[in-house]
Amino acid sequence: MPELVQCLPAKYYADARYYEAERREIFNKEWQCVGFDHQLEAPGSYVKESIAGTDVFVRRGNDGALRAFHNACPHRGGPIVTDDAGRAGNIVCRYHGWAFGEDGGLLNARDFGAEVPGDTCLRGARVDTWRGVVFVNLDVDARPLGDWFGGWDERMAEWDMEDAEFHSRHVHPIECNWKTYMDNYLEGYHVPLVHPLLNQMTEGTKYRVWNHGDRRWNIHLTPHPDGVDIPGTFMCMWPNFAMDIYPEGWSTERWLPRGPHRTDLIRDYRLDRAYAMLKNREGRVGEIALRTGFVNEKHFATVFRERFGMPPSQVSGQRN
Ligand code: FES
Numbered sequence: 001m002p003e004l005v006q007c008l009p010a011k012y013y014a015d016a017r018y019y020e021a022e023r024r025e026i027f028n029k030e031w032q033c034v035g036f037d038h039q040l041e042a043p044g045s046y047v048k049e050s051i052a053g054t055d056v057f058v059r060r061g062n063d064g065a066l067r068a069f070h071n072a073c074p075h076r077g078g079p080i081v082t083d084d085a086g087r088a089g090n091i092v093c094r095y096h097g098w099a100f101g102e103d104g105g106l107l108n109a110r111d112f113g114a115e116v117p118g119d120t121c122l123r124g125a126r127v128d129t130w131r132g133v134v135f136v137n138l139d140v141d142a143r144p145l146g147d148w149f150g151g152w153d154e155r156m157a158e159w160d161m162e163d164a165e166f167h168s169r170h171v172h173p174i175e176c177n178w179k180t181y182m183d184n185y186l187e188g189y190h191v192p193l194v195h196p197l198l199n200q201m202t203e204g205t206k207y208r209v210w211n212h213g214d215r216r217w218n219i220h221l222t223p224h225p226d227g228v229d230i231p232g233t234f235m236c237m238w239p240n241f242a243m244d245i246y247p248e249g250w251s252t253e254r255w256l257p258r259g260p261h262r263t264d265l266i267r268d269y270r271l272d273r274a275y276a277m278l279k280n281r282e283g284r285v286g287e288i289a290l291r292t293g294f295v296n297e298k299h300f301a302t303v304f305r306e307r308f309g310m311p312p313s314q315v316s317g318q319r320n
């Protein structure tokens with residue numbers, strides 16, 4: 001029998017003071033997925049994301065390099081980009097029109113009427129990509145993305161991920177603290193009620209979570225009713241990122257804090273090209289999405305509303 005594990009006391013989920021500490025100590029320091037290569041192919045293309053309340057954008061420069069900046073002008077904090085994704089030939093603040101160069105340095109303070117300090121620039125952030133996934137770190141001195149992965153990317157090497165193309169994005173706004181979703185991801189106990197389709201294909205009571213020495217990431221396995229593991233890997237990485245890999249393609253999940261009690265769960269699906277063409281011809285949605293994304297929506301919402309504010313004595317025995 002697995003050991004019972006005590007959950008964090010409820011105050012860590014409910015008290016906004018802990019959320020502020022998490023913003024400072026976790027989200028200002030850890031790598032965060034913000035998008036994908038296919039969104040950033042053309043010069044000037046960008047994606048914008050809020051990392052626990054800090055807006056950043058990543059832009060493909062005319063020289064082909066990716067750069068990340070805080071989406072806040074050094075003048076009075078105006079936004080540089082306003083859409084979640086798009087194309088900006090020039091980097092110009094939307095408030096008073098200051099213009100910045102590719103590297104974020106100030107080019108022109110439109111009609112300002114006073115001298116601006118020569119080192120005025122957009123505040124930068126770290127950016128790197130891994131197999132088509134774009135990550136940002138607000139800490140410019142953060143360790144490199146490859147080091148942060150630990151042994152995770154080696155584990156992924158066996159999977160051919162590059163032959164899959166973007167299929168769709170699904171966003172679930174959920175009313176809970178981001179850690180509540182993390183807790184949920186770390187157990188398969190909820191599969192029968194929340195993922196009825198996945199439950200038809202697997203034996204939920206045999207769902208397993210494996211740690212491999214590095215407590216920041218783990219792998220999940222679930223068998224078919226005949227006892228053979230589904231060919232694929234569910235991978236969960238601290239603090240808020242996961243990948244689900246199947247023979248037909250792969251998907252990413254991010255649970256982004258939008259406040260102490262609100263989280264956006266964002267799933268992006270990719271399908272193997274041959275499989276996607278087959279499914280499109282048949283006019284059906286990819287099976288990968290059916291397996292993971294199309295949860296029992298009503299139940300899902302109810303679960304996350306009710307779990308917020310859970311009593312401190314609540315325990316979970318599914319981790320090992
Ligand atoms: S806030 Fe950006 S130019 Fe004024």
Ligand SMILES: [Fe+2]
Pocket residue numbers: 184185190194195
């Ligand atoms: Fe789930």
